[in-house]
Every structure is written in C-alpha cells, then in structure tokens.
Amino acid sequence: MHTDFDRCVRAVRSRDARFDGWFFTAVLTTRIYCRPSCPAVPPKDRNMSFYPSAAAAQQAGFRACKRCRPDASPGSPQWNERADLVARAMRLIGDGTVDREGVPGLAARLGYSTRQIERQLRAELGAGPLALARAQRAQTARLLIETSDLPMADAAFAAGFSSIRAFNETVREVFALTPTELRARAAHGRAPAAPGVLTLRLPFRAPLCPDNLFGHLAATAVPGVEEWRDGAYRRTLRLPYGQGTVALAPRPDHIACRLALTDQRDLAGAISRCRGLLDLDADPEAVDELLGADERLAPLVAEAPGRRVPRTVDPAEFAVRAVLGQQVSTAAARTLAARLVTAHGQPVRDPLGGTLTHLFPSAEELSGLDPAALAMPAGRRATVVRLVRALATGELDLGVGSDRAEARARLAALPGMGPWTTGIIAMRALGDPDAFVPTDLGVRRAATARGLPSTPGALTRHATAWRPWRSYAVQYLWSADDHAVNHMPAH
Structure with a gap:
C-alpha cells in the first residue's frame, strides 16, 4: 500500500x-x-x-x-492473513527467531537460502531480516525501559542487544532520547508495578468484540494452565528461554497485559504470542465488510462487529487439546487435558497470585505417554499418540513459520484426524483466516436457522463468497448459539 x-x-x-x-x-x-x-x-x-x-x-x-x-502500532494484518515466504518470515522474526538463531536459523526454518530471504524481504519491506529484527529490538528495549525497573544493562541484553553500546546507539537513533531520558519521561504518572511484573498495553484495530474471544478462552480453560480471574484471562507460557505467566484483560482501546517472565529475553516473543492468541493484528473492518455483504450473515455482523478468532500461544498444545476434545463436551475435554497436565506438565510458580500451577506438557514430555492412561476410546488414544510422535520428531511442524498447506496435509494424513479436527487446528493453531468447518454441528445449526445451506457440501459452496475470511464467518455463526464460549465471564 x-x-x-x-x-x-x-x-x-x-x-x-x-x-x-x-x-x-x-x-x-x-x-x-x-x-x-x-x-x-x-x-x-x-x-x-x-x-x-x-x-x-x-x-x-x-x-x-x-x-x-x-x-x-498494531502489526500489519498481512502477516497473519498471508501464507507466503515473506509472511512466514515476518511471523518468525516477530517470535524472536533472528535474535535467537540469526538469519541462518531463520533461513533453515523456512527452507530457503539466506540470500533468497534477504532479497524478498528487501523487495517488499525495504529492509532485510537483520534490520527488521533490530527494529523489534528497539521496540522491546523501549518497553523494558518504560515499564520495568531493570538496570539498563539488563534491559539491553533482555531486548536482544549484544552490547550496551549497540543498545544506547539504537535507542538514541530511533527515539531521539537516551535510555535514561526515555525512562524519566515514562515515570511520570506510572503506577508502580509488582517486582518482576511488566505492565503493557496491547493495541488493536477497532472494533473488537471481546465476548467470544475471552468467552471461548475462559470456557475451555484447562485447570492449572489457564484461568479467568478478576476480569482477566490468565495462563502459563512456555517460552524459548524460560517460563512466563500472563494476564490479559479487555479495555475499550487496548488489551491490558501483565507479564511475569523468568527470563526477560522472552519479552518480544511473549508479546507476539499474546497478540496472536487474541488475533489483535486482524483487520476487522475488511472482515466485516465482506461478511456483512451476505444478507444472511449481516444481522450477526451488525449485532457484534469486530469478532476475532481465539487462537493459541502454543500450536502443539492446541493440536493435542483438539484431539482430546473430539466428540466430547467442553467440560469433558477440560478434564482430560487437566489429567495430562497433572501427570506430565512441568510445575511452575504463579507470581501474579492466582491458581496456575503447570505448563502444558510439550510433545517431548508426552512422548512417553501410556495410551491406557487416557480415558477415551482406543481409536482416539491412538490418534493422540500418533500426533504427539509426529510433533516430537519434527515430522509435523505447526509453528508460526510453518507452511500452512503442508501442515494441513500432514495433519490430514494422520489416522483419526478428520476434516473437523484438521480445520479447527488450521483455524486456531496455524492462524489460517480462511479455515472452514462445514461439518461442525454449531455451524450447521446456525446456518439452517438463517436460511443458509445446511449440508456440508452446499454450505462450503455458498461460503466461497466469504473467502478469505471463513474462519471469522465461523465465529459469527457460532455466536448465534447461547453457549458459554460466546459470553465473556462476569468480573
């Protein structure tokens, strides 16, 4: 543009x-x-x-x-909408891959040469991966300077800078202020934070409807890993350098975010994952304009514009939970997931004063899972084991830089992974804005009530007009059902 x-x-x-x-x-x-x-x-x-x-x-x-x-400012919606090399690279840079692994690491994850990535990023964004990562480091540095009491040297290394000199030069060059001057400006009127806790404001493009977004996360929260407390969704985070705990609460013009990290180098990645979880970089006006053009969807769009797709901070975790939730109630799925967490999850301390006790177990931690311990039909137990094995060995990559089409194909090839499960994982774990689940009971029920085709094939054909926003169409259709996932819990 x-x-x-x-x-x-x-x-x-x-x-x-x-x-x-x-x-x-x-x-x-x-x-x-x-x-x-x-x-x-x-x-x-x-x-x-x-x-x-x-x-x-x-x-x-x-x-x-x-x-x-x-x-x-909010990130460009392109990086979540698109699935090409540049978009995948930007998602990985946002997650801190260049700071942790360098440009060669970024190239290895994408399966291209460093020269190809450099050329494509420069052609579209006017800057290569190092410059893009440097801009992110500058933003992270400003957040640490303004919202924490970390010594400047600690803030520099936590932001990803290799030296104090590079930190000072970058901050002065980008913000025309020294780090000390930035902190002094921000200190006026700032409420003191709890030790080790960062208080941030996550911006978004208006409108934003928090009902289904926070309602879904709260209704499906796994005890010990997630909770709704004091008007905020809270959960534990598994991060590259350590662990974290986050509290996210909707406000009229931002999301209030409180982060506690065991290693401050995880700040940029944690913010990126929280933004992805809440779909904050979406373009709601573009979505609602297209979906509202369908006279049958228009009333749902007009009633609560700005619905987002509730996503995840850990794609592998969500994939496991999606299989656990096949053909069972929300409460049953939570119970199954909680048992996995208790048996295999890593214990953590909740510094924000809640009841969070564990990280959700990684695929590696679940690789020794005894299928007999899962209280579910044998076929679904086998699907969980196959999925965990594929994730642990790297045969299946659901990460932010993964190729969505390839990931969906590999998911579909796993026995027990039907179209509904694959579609839900594509929507919420892969972040595909155009994933569609025409076999979903709630979608079909809402479609029938609104005079839309009710059979999966006919509904899929009708939904071609909703592309590339069919994931959002699903959210609007689900909203027609009086289910807990559609209502943000009371404070």
Missing part, C-alpha cells in the same frame, strides 16, 4: 487508525516517522514519504515520533 501515494496521503489527512501498521509516514522536514493516525498537524504533501515498515524508515534515517509512538 505504501506505493499508493494519494491513498496514503488521504489516510494521513483523515488520521485513519485503520491503516496503522500498514505503512509509516516519514516527514522529510523533521526527519521523523509516524503512524497514519498521528494526532499532529499533517505535513504538506510534498514533505511526506511512505515506508512499508518501521525498519525501512529507520534505515532511511528517520526517528520515531514521540507523540504517536509508531513502533507501538
């Missing part, structure tokens, strides 16, 4: 927040870059230039606006 000068200018002049994260406005006279919705008086057209990423603007010598804080 950044190449459409006139469209970008219109977005800037109208301060249209829908385009935050889609492109960045660089002001040639002041040498700063902003988000489109910046409240400052827009510059003259001839003094504006547009970049597809914050990294590209930084590489061109622009610093971040202190007023609109463009580094804190």
